[in-house]
Amino acid sequence: MDIMSNQVIPVDPPYPVLIGQGLLCHAGELIREILGDCRIALITDSNVASLYLETVTRSLETSGYPVSSWVIPAGEASKNMGELSLVLEFLAESGLDRTDAVIALGGGVVGDLAGFAAGCYLRGIRYVQLPTTLLAAVDSSVGGKCAVDLAEGKNLAGLFHQPSAVLCDIDCLATLPWLVLADGMAEAVKTAILSGDELFALCRRPAEPSVLREIIDRCLTFKGEVVAADPREQGLRRILNLGHTPAHAIELCSGYTVSHGQAVAMGLVIMARAGEVLGWSEPGLTGKICAVLEHHQLPVRAPFQAAQLAAAALRDKKRKGTQITLVIPVRIGEWVEKTIPVTELEAVFAAGLEEFHDCSN
Numbered sequence: 026m027d028i029m030s031n032q033v034i035p036v037d038p039p040y041p042v043l044i045g046q047g048l049l050c051h052a053g054e055l056i057r058e059i060l061g062d063c064r065i066a067l068i069t070d071s072n073v074a075s076l077y078l079e080t081v082t083r084s085l086e087t088s089g090y091p092v093s094s095w096v097i098p099a100g101e102a103s104k105n106m107g108e109l110s111l112v113l114e115f116l117a118e119s120g121l122d123r124t125d126a127v128i129a130l131g132g133g134v135v136g137d138l139a140g141f142a143a144g145c146y147l148r149g150i151r152y153v154q155l156p157t158t159l160l161a162a163v164d165s166s167v168g169g170k171c172a173v174d175l176a177e178g179k180n181l182a183g184l185f186h187q188p189s190a191v192l193c194d195i196d197c198l199a200t201l202p203w204l205v206l207a208d209g210m211a212e213a214v215k216t217a218i219l220s221g222d223e224l225f226a227l228c229r230r231p232a233e234p235s236v237l238r239e240i241i242d243r244c245l246t247f248k249g250e251v252v253a254a255d256p257r258e259q260g261l262r263r264i265l266n267l268g269h270t271p272a273h274a275i276e277l278c279s280g281y282t283v284s285h286g287q288a289v290a291m292g293l294v295i296m297a298r299a300g301e302v303l304g305w306s307e308p309g310l311t312g313k314i315c316a317v318l319e320h321h322q323l324p325v326r327a328p329f330q331a332a333q334l335a336a337a338a339l340r341d342k343k344r345k346g347t348q349i350t351l352v353i354p355v356r357i358g359e360w361v362e363k364t365i366p367v368t369e370l371e372a373v374f375a376a377g378l379e380e381f382h383d384c385s386n
């Protein structure tokens with residue numbers, strides 16, 4: 026085992042984030058230091074189960090943990106109230122009490138669903154995130170936002186519940202299909218646009234293990250600081266939604282056939298281009314963002330009209346009455362929040378979809 030980075034997310038209570046190699050084989054001993062004695066319910070998905078469930082279960086059992094496991098079907102379609110209900114029934118049938126814990130082994134779907142279940146089972150028990158996708162490693166495993174999708178839109182039912190620890194084993198990234206790896210890069214680019222040139226430059230490098238480790242480390246440091254400043258998203262934390270108003274609309278319009286990461290890539294471009302067209306952002310910013318996304322073969326053009334996206338977005342939870350707040354990238358490392366009447370959202374999306382401000386500019 027090689028622990029390459031050991032951060033603490035400074036919320037109340039603070040929790041450790043370990044990044045390294047060989048962590049899953051040693052999950053039992055690492056988790057014992059954090060949770061002590063308890064029963065463990067391990068939640069994973071059908072793809073991750075065939076790759077890593079046995080390794081993690083064996084390590085936990087070797088460290089003396091009684092483990093029961095529950096496997097959900099892989100994919101965004103499992104992030105729903107039906108699967109949540111099944112997980113809760115499973116926790117009850119496994120006899121978990123308030124002192125016990127859930128482990129989320131998987132990507133953002135497993136993390137969001139298992140975190141939600143841990144957050145409401147017995148009014149909240151502890152959980153640990155073992156992210157296995159780049160997206161979960163750079164973003165969703167930290168911060169405690171847990172949710173499921175409703176027919177009306179993404180993440181519409183959920184809660185805030187911080188994990189007790191995050192163990193990020195970068196060896197898992199080796200088995201990711203490249204499309205799923207690229208999804209994670211989209212969230213890393215989002216964080217880079219907010220945090221500044223150093224992370225942005227890293228995102229332009231080939232996605233080798235050493236680069237990915239550095240990207241994960243920097244993304245989680247940035248996210249940890251933002252989450253610590255505003256754990257329940259009442260102010261600053263809203264910046265982490267950069268690109269997500271159009272992204273969630275794209276996911277909804279596509280019937281969730283477009284992945285979250287791909288939708289985020291298109292959403293980042295829409296907000297940057299809208300910022301440029303409307304005079305809020307530095308000229309050339311869209312081109313810079315498109316170049317880094319295309320370097321990871323991420324899509325930069327949304328296959329929907331502004332009117333469709335605006336209608337979908339206005340069903341989204343971030344709408345407050347007659348106004349909507351958007352995060353606009355000004356330049357790499359700088360952003361601004363713009364609150365506009367909901368009636369103007371379509372025009373902003375139309376600006377973001379304008380053809381003449383092509384990426385080649």
Ligand SMILES: NC(=O)c1ccc[n+]([C@@H]2O[C@H](COP(=O)([O-])OP(=O)(O)OC[C@H]3O[C@@H](n4cnc5c(N)ncnc54)[C@H](O)[C@@H]3O)[C@@H](O)[C@H]2O)c1
Pocket residue numbers: 070071072073076099100101104131132133134135137157158159160161164165166167168169170171172180197198200201202205208209212285286
């Ligand atoms: N809570 C948050 O703060 C937050 C932040 C960003 C995104 N999200 C959510 O995260 C979800 C997307 O997460 P995701 O992109 O990780 O998707 P995912 O969890 O569906 O994983 C993508 C695919 O990769 C497979 N997989 C996972 N790990 C693997 C591995 N190591 N090797 C091979 N295959 C593997 C999964 O089975 C799945 O088929 C969305 O629902 C999004 O809303 C939440």
Ligand SMILES: [Zn+2]
Pocket residue numbers: 212269285289
């Ligand atoms: Zn996201």
